[in-house]
Amino acid sequence: MTARIRPDLATIPAYVPGRTHPDAVKLASNETTFGPLPSAAKAIAAAAEQANRYPDNQVTELRAALAEFLGVSVANVAVGCGSVALCQELVQITCDATTDEVVFAWRSFEAYPIVTQVGNATSVPVPLTADHRHDLDAMADAITERTKLIFVCNPNNPTGTAHPRAELERFLDRVPPHVLVVLDEAYFEYLRLPETDGIEIGRTRPNVVVLRTFSKAYGLAGLRVGYAVGDPEVITALLKVHIPFSVNRVAQAAAIASLEAHGELLDRTDVLITQRARVRDALLAAGYEVPPSEANFVWLPLGARSLEFAEASAAAGVLVRPFAGDGVRVTIGDPHENERFLAFATAPETTLRFR
Numbered sequence: 001m002t003a004r005i006r007p008d009l010a011t012i013p014a015y016v017p018g019r020t021h022p023d024a025v026k027l028a029s030n031e032t033t034f035g036p037l038p039s040a041a042k043a044i045a046a047a048a049e050q051a052n053r054y055p056d057n058q059v060t061e062l063r064a065a066l067a068e069f070l071g072v073s074v075a076n077v078a079v080g081c082g083s084v085a086l087c088q089e090l091v092q093i094t095c096d097a098t099t100d101e102v103v104f105a106w107r108s109f110e111a112y113p114i115v116t117q118v119g120n121a122t123s124v125p126v127p128l129t130a131d132h133r134h135d136l137d138a139m140a141d142a143i144t145e146r147t148k149l150i151f152v153c154n155p156n157n158p159t160g161t162a163h164p165r166a167e168l169e170r171f172l173d174r175v176p177p178h179v180l181v182v183l184d185e186a187y188f189e190y191l192r193l194p195e196t197d198g199i200e201i202g203r204t205r206p207n208v209v210v211l212r213t214f215s216k217a218y219g220l221a222g223l224r225v226g227y228a229v230g231d232p233e234v235i236t237a238l239l240k241v242h243i244p245f246s247v248n249r250v251a252q253a254a255a256i257a258s259l260e261a262h263g264e265l266l267d268r269t270d271v272l273i274t275q276r277a278r279v280r281d282a283l284l285a286a287g288y289e290v291p292p293s294e295a296n297f298v299w300l301p302l303g304a305r306s307l308e309f310a311e312a313s314a315a316a317g318v319l320v321r322p323f324a325g326d327g328v329r330v331t332i333g334d335p336h337e338n339e340r341f342l343a344f345a346t347a348p349e350t351t352l353r354f355r
């Protein structure tokens with residue numbers, strides 16, 4: 001006899017790891033192509049020497065560094081084992097009944113429906129608009145007395161689209177103050193819309209919490225550090241449900257060193273944004289629809305042909321990320337990697353099949 005597992009978990013698809021291939025270019029996971037900076041690598045090595053000691057469960061030093069960097073108080077900052085852990089913890093602090101509802105756009109970050117279900121709450125997905133953006137009016141209309149949490153992914157993974165501050169504020173004005181709104185800004189460092197900064201928006205709105213991460217522009221995806229900025233009451237609750245010691249010593253040290261070098265890391269985003277424009281322009285010229293992106297990837301809304309496109313791209317040595325029935329997300333990599341993808345995508349035999 002095997003142990004009895006929660007039957008509802010059967011509806012969560014078992015994790016399927018992304019394909020890898022030693023010779024393929026990997027443009028599938030929105031990672032940074034650079035390894036850690038020398039200063040971060042040194043901090044990583046030094047922290048590893050102390051692996052016999054537990055990490056600081058309060059993440060004191062990193063929270064203080066983030067508070068100073070962001071111009072907020074330490075009481076406004078929580079750190080998690082990647083911001084995806086914070087997504088789950090946000091469901092845990094707001095939802096305590098299966099009838100509690102979590103509203104998010106769809107398609108958006110794949111973790112939202114999973115963390116909602118794991119947290120025993122109910123997902124309320126709201127379709128994107130025809131131009132691949134959040135339908136903020138429909139999301140506000142979807143709020144009921146059962147709504148506990150709303151995820152707004154800005155810029156949106158996987159479509160890359162973003163809302164400027166005025167549109168976000170108009171939406172937030174329609175959300176009752178007892179409903180917590182998460183502005184997931186995993187790609188904030190690639191966003192170039194003026195004055196669109198969730199932390200500024202949240203300063204006057206205690207029901208807004210902002211998520212950011214060291215996984216994308218800061219290049220530490222393998223070490224798992226993300227953070228939340230919000231009202232001290234929300235932060236205190238997050239610390240209560242935090243899995244003890246889940247932000248490890250090496251991750252804390254690397255994040256502090258990377259934050260100290262933020263200028264150098266953020267300069268790289270300018271290079272990426274030039275490449276983003278180059279890739280999008282080339283795809284548009286080849287006849288594809290490509291929504292404007294404010295993230296480190298572009299979206300090809302290929303609908304039913306998405307899986308087939310990704311297969312063909314893999315066969316050409318470039319791994320991209322298909323979302324069945326919706327589209328294909330292509331991470332912006334190094335120039336030579338992007339050229340390899342464009343060589344495949346804009347070749348006449350590809351455009352004949354997929355445009």
Ligand SMILES: *Cc1c(COP(=O)(O)O)cnc(C)c1O
Binds near residue numbers: 082085109153225
């Ligand atoms: C990548 C990503 C995250 C977070 O990743 P972590 O590695 O867990 O910090 C969060 N939200 C979105 C939308 C993402 O794309």
